[in-house]
Amino acid sequence: MFLREKDSEKSDEEIIVAYQQAGEISLVGELFSRYSAMIYGVCLKYLKDRDDAKDAVMQIFEKLPKSLMNHEIQHFKSWLYTTSRNHCLMALRASKGKSTEEFREVFMENTLEVHPEGGTDTNEEDLQKLERCIEQLRDEQKGCVELFYLKSVCYKDISRQTGLDLGKVKSHIQNGKRNLKKCMEGE
Numbered sequence: 001m002f003l004r005e006k007d008s009e010k011s012d013e014e015i016i017v018a019y020q021q022a023g024e025i026s027l028v029g030e031l032f033s034r035y036s037a038m039i040y041g042v043c044l045k046y047l048k049d050r051d052d053a054k055d056a057v058m059q060i061f062e063k064l065p066k067s068l069m070n071h072e073i074q075h076f077k078s079w080l081y082t083t084s085r086n087h088c089l090m091a092l093r094a095s096k097g098k099s100t101e102e103f104r105e106v107f108m109e110n111t112l113e114v115h116p117e118g119g120t121d122t123n124e125e126d127l128q129k130l131e132r133c134i135e136q137l138r139d140e141q142k143g144c145v146e147l148f149y150l151k152s153v154c155y156k157d158i159s160r161q162t163g164l165d166l167g168k169v170k171s172h173i174q175n176g177k178r179n180l181k182k183c184m185e186g187e
Contacts (some may be wrong), residue, residue, distance in 0.1 A: 012076035016068055028065050035077065036061070039084045046088035056091060060084050072156050079154060086152040133183035140164065141176030148173050 010018070012031065019027040039060055043053035060083065073079045134142060143162060147153040153161070158169045 013074070016073055016076060019065075019068055023069075025065060028061075028068065031064070031076070031080075032061050035080055038077075039080065042081060042084045043088050046085065046092060052091075056084075056088055060087050071154055073154065074156075083152050086149065090150075129184060130180070133180050136183060137176050137179055138172075140168070141172045141179065144169055144172040145176035145180070 010030075012034070015027050015030055018024070036057060039057050040053055043056040043060075044050065047053050047056060060080075067083070071079075134145065137145065140162070144158055144164075147158045147161065148155070155166055155169050155173075158164070159166045162169065164172070
């Protein structure tokens, strides 16, 4: 079955529902055509290499069909942005031996001072500091923060996994992020 002209006029959410019902990969192709430039931009921002960014875009979209079947997605563009960002952060962490500059950006919203030396020892120290700060969070905050930022789990799935209502999940993530910022700045 090919993508019909009227499919290109559907909202992202309508395409997702149609894909979940029919399993037609051309519908995922429509989402790819809509967002590949945005995802490339996100990947280039974090990976800082064109070839790595192109590879990451393909890896993200290779996982997309399965993710769309397994998640309830209400705001596809923001979900895809977060998923892409987290994919890049995990790739950086794996390739650079636990660099935390990117994690600092996510959790601290670019408010931490940059260390003048900027060496790998500083990054390792920052990672250890971040890990200590995560351990200090209340259990609910810690669980929600880890699922959302490190495992790219959406709010609804976190709610299902933890048994917390959606509002509590959002609150724990926001409060956990704020507490991490305070801990990182104060330690």
